[in-house]
Amino acid sequence: MAIGRRLPVVESDAPREACGVIGAYLPGSTHDEAAQLAFYGLFALQHRGQESAGIAAADGRTLRNFTNQGLVSNVFRQEDLERLPGHIAIGHTRYSTTGSSSPLNAQPIVSKGPRVELALAHNGNVINAAELRQRLLDDWGVTCSTGTDSEVITHLLAWAPGDSWEEKTSYLMRTLKGAYSLTVCTPDTLIGIRDPLGVRPLCIGRIEQSGWIIASESCALDHVGAQFVRDIEPGETVVISRTGLRSIPSQVPDTHRAHCVFEHIYFARPDSILDGSLTHTSRTRMGMALARAHPVDADIVIPVPESANSAAIGYAQESGIPFAYGLIKNRYMGRTFIEPDQWFRELGVRNKFNPLPEVLSGKRVVVVDDSIVRGTTTPRIVALLRKAGAREVHVRVCAPPIVDPCFFGVDMATKAEFIATGRSIPEICKEIDADSLGYLSVDQLHDAVSGDPSGKGFCDACFTGKYPIPVQLQLDKLSLERTLAATNPTDTTL
Numbered sequence: 245m246a247i248g249r250r251l252p253v254v255e256s257d258a259p260r261e262a263c264g265v266i267g268a269y270l271p272g273s274t275h276d277e278a279a280q281l282a283f284y285g286l287f288a289l290q291h292r293g294q295e296s297a298g299i300a301a302a303d304g305r306t307l308r309n310f311t312n313q314g315l316v317s318n319v320f321r322q323e324d325l326e327r328l329p330g331h332i333a334i335g336h337t338r339y340s341t342t343g344s345s346s347p348l349n350a351q352p353i354v355s356k357g358p359r360v361e362l363a364l365a366h367n368g369n370v371i372n373a374a375e376l377r378q379r380l381l382d383d384w385g386v387t388c389s390t391g392t393d394s395e396v397i398t399h400l401l402a403w404a405p406g407d408s409w410e411e412k413t414s415y416l417m418r419t420l421k422g423a424y425s426l427t428v429c430t431p432d433t434l435i436g437i438r439d440p441l442g443v444r445p446l447c448i449g450r451i452e453q454s455g456w457i458i459a460s461e462s463c464a465l466d467h468v469g470a471q472f473v474r475d476i477e478p479g480e481t482v483v484i485s486r487t488g489l490r491s492i493p494s495q496v497p498d499t500h501r502a503h504c505v506f507e508h509i510y511f512a513r514p515d516s517i518l519d520g521s522l523t524h525t526s527r528t529r530m531g532m533a534l535a536r537a538h539p540v541d542a543d544i545v546i547p548v549p550e551s552a553n554s555a556a557i558g559y560a561q562e563s564g565i566p567f568a569y570g571l572i573k574n575r576y577m578g579r580t581f582i583e584p585d586q587w588f589r590e591l592g593v594r595n596k597f598n599p600l601p602e603v604l605s606g607k608r609v610v611v612v613d614d615s616i617v618r619g620t621t622t623p624r625i626v627a628l629l630r631k632a633g634a635r636e637v638h639v640r641v642c643a644p645p646i647v648d649p650c651f652f653g654v655d656m657a658t659k660a661e662f663i664a665t666g667r668s669i670p671e672i673c674k675e676i677d678a679d680s681l682g683y684l685s686v687d688q689l690h691d692a693v694s695g696d697p698s699g700k701g702f703c704d705a706c707f708t709g710k711y712p713i714p715v716q717l718q719l720d721k722l723s724l725e726r727t728l729a730a731t732n733p734t735d736t737t738l
Contacts, residue, residue, distance in 0.1 A: 263351075263653070264289030265365040267334045267427035267458035268468075269434040269484045270451070276301070278333035279325045281457070281468050286316045286335045288467040289460055291513060292367070293339035296350035300363030302431045303330030309363050311336075311350035332434050334427040336365035339655065349392050352429070357402030362430045364401065366394040367460055368423030368444045368653040371715055376400060376419065397424060413437060413481045414495040421713055423504075423652035425476075427458050434458065434484040440499040441712055442478025443652045443703060445507055445518055449473050456484050461516035472517060478503075502703035502712035506654060508693045509643050510614045514554050519694065524554045529692040530642040530684060531558025531612060538682025539563060540638045543607040546570035548614070548625060549597075555642045556612040563610075570604045570611070570629065571597045597628060605633030615643035617656055619663030622676045630677075639678040644686050644707040645669070651715045656706065 266285040268278045279301045286297055297319040298311030308328050312319040316337060336351035352363040370376070373393035380386040380396065384403050388395050400419065404412040416437070423443035428435035436458040438446045449457045449470035457470040465472050476482055478501055479494025504511075507518055514524035531554065545565045547556035550573060560567035574595055609629055616622050626637050645664035649656055659665055663672055673681035684692070686707050690699035705711040 263339055263365075263367040264292035264337045264460045264464075265334065265367050265425060265427045265446075265458075266336075266460070266464055267365075267429065267434050267436060267456075268332070268451075269456045270331045271454050271486065273331045273455075275329050276325045276327075278331050279328035281451075282333040282335035283316070283320055283325060285457070285459060285464040285468050286337050288464040288513070289337050290316055292460060292511065293337045296338045296347070297336065298350050298352050298365075299325070299328055299333055299335045300352040300354065300365075300429050301328035301330040301333040302429050303332075304432050306330075307354065307361055307363055307429065307431050309352055309354050311347070311352065313347050313350060332429050332432070334363060334365050334429040334434070336427075349390050349394075351394055353390075353392075353395050353398040355395075355398045355402035357399075357404075359407065360402060360430055362398070362402050362428050364394065364398040364429075365427045366397055367425045367446075368439065369393060369651055370397060370420050370422040370424060371651055371713075372421040373397075393422075397426070401428065409435065409481060409483050410492050410495070413492060417479065417494075417496050425460065432485060436476050436482040436484075438476045438478055438480055440479035440494055440496040441502040441703070443502055443504050443712070445503075445512065445516075446476040447472060447474065447517070448476055448482060456489060458482065461512055461518075463513045463516045466515065475519070500712065501701040503701060504650075504652065504654070505689065505693060505699070505702045505704050506615075506643070506650070506706065509689070510551050511654075521693070526693050527552075527554035527614075527642065528558035528561070530689065531555035531560075531640075532562040533558075533688045533692045534612065534640045534642065534682060534684055535559045535562035537684065537688055538640055538680075540610060540680060540682075541608065542610045542636070542638060544568040544570065544603070545610045545612065546603075547612050549573040551614045552612045552642065555614065559610065559612050559640060565610060568603050570600055570609060570632075570634075571625070572600065573597055597625065599628045599632035601632040604629055606635055607633075608636040608638070609634045610638045610640055612640045612642070614641070615646065616641055616663055616672070616676075617646055618661050619672065619675060622678075626677050636679045637677075638680045639673075639676065639682070641681070641683045642689070644683050644689060644704075645672075646706050648706055648709040650706050651711070652703065654706075 268281045270278050279299050282299050296313045297316045300309040352365045354363045370393040373396045377396050386399050404415040406412045424439045425444040425446040426437040447462050449465035449472050451470040462472045481492040483490045508526045512523045516523050545560040545567050547553045629637050687697035691697040703712050
């Protein structure tokens with residue numbers, strides 16, 4: 245191969261994560277304690293985004309912010325945290341679901357309104373961001389400098405009418421359409437906001453006697469020594485200041501719930517509590533349901549590590565087939581889809597998994613995976629297993645066939661790219677070269693997650709096409725950036 249030649253582009257088959265947010269309020273602390281805690285909390289949320297990270301901190305008077313591209317461990321040095329003093333901090337780790345991967349789009353984002361200065365970190369997607377960006381310009385003369393919906397949310401909250409957080413968040417929730425779990429920091433207050441649908445997770449915990457932590461997942465609370473208290477309810481705003489914690493209940497009446505069921509399948513860490521259930525337990529139940537729905541004579545059950553480990557354990561328990569590790573994941577490769585160079589991305593896919601011939605040789609293998617999106621990785625995994633000596637390869641998948649894209653904080657693919665688009669399950673089985681293929685049905689998935697096959701309270705639009713609110717199917721992550729010049733011809737920033 246000639247030096248510098250690029251290998252063919254091969255996309256990862258994994259869905260792209262939502263982002264991770266955290267907030268800390270540590271009354272009585274000095275110097276950089278809150279920023280340090282946010283830093284360690286972001287480590288626990290690194291799986292939710294690897295493109296950029298940032299922390300904003302406040303000491304009661306001044307708000308400071310630091311962001312950069314890269315993993316949490318690469319973005320921050322000790323001296324960076326020391327320049328973020330105060331007892332309040334919020335943090336963010338990003339995968340770009342709206343706007344490209346660039347330093348300009350890193351979060352938290354700061355805005356100074358007529359009555360309040362604030363920094364904001366966002367997990368989710370707002371589908372009417374373009375309309376709201378124009379409203380910011382028309383109503384208040386506020387211009388945006390990035391291609392993200394998160395900046396629109398930040399300015400909208402900073403400039404929202406009203407003197408109280410009840411008034412401001414009520415305006416915000418009446419105006420935004422989509423998914424947003426937010427941590428917000430002012431010079432003297434920490435705020436957590438979850439959209440009325442409750443699409444993305446957000447929880448709260450206690451640390452020491454009077455400290456509070458807000459995070460996307462409860463695993464972040466565990467990592468900093470906080471005790472999980474509860475999920476922040478859909479539509480709820482939590483305001484934490486020197487007077488303590490105050491809850492503002494949802495001000496949007498009669499809103500149905502639409503928690504993302506894919507959080508249970510893939511995004512959340514197995515040690516996180518979602519909707520009252522440990523994710524590991526939910527995934528174990530998925531695997532058990534797969535074994536009942538799609539039994540097969542086999543010698544071993546193996547997971548595609550590591551997101552399918554719990555489900556494979558459940559399949560093995562229910563089927564009575566021994567569990568084994570037949571694939572070893574190179575944990576230091578990271579998630580291949582975030583590599584900026586396609587050549588290294590291709591190398592990452594090739595080196596992500598290594599089979600164990602001593603375990604696989606001559607065996608009839610059930611391989612359990614969390615999902616199949618484009619169908620680019622699965623055929624290579626099947627080929628690896630066969631090359632390592634597997635006599636049969638039977639693929640079992642926790643997620644139903646993915647047939648529609650997500651517009652609420654997950655960058656999966658376009659409808660045309662899904663392997664399930666226009667193909668039957670037997671045709672997909674042939675495409676991936678498996679001996680058999682079985683998916684969970686939508687009702688089987690919901691039964692495993694919540695005990696209710698109807699799926700009430702969950703969003704499963706990627707499997708059913710039934711979105712919790714109407715969406716424009718032409719939406720894509722770069723649409724705001726393409727229109728930025730038209731709405732902001734002078735490139736003025738706040």
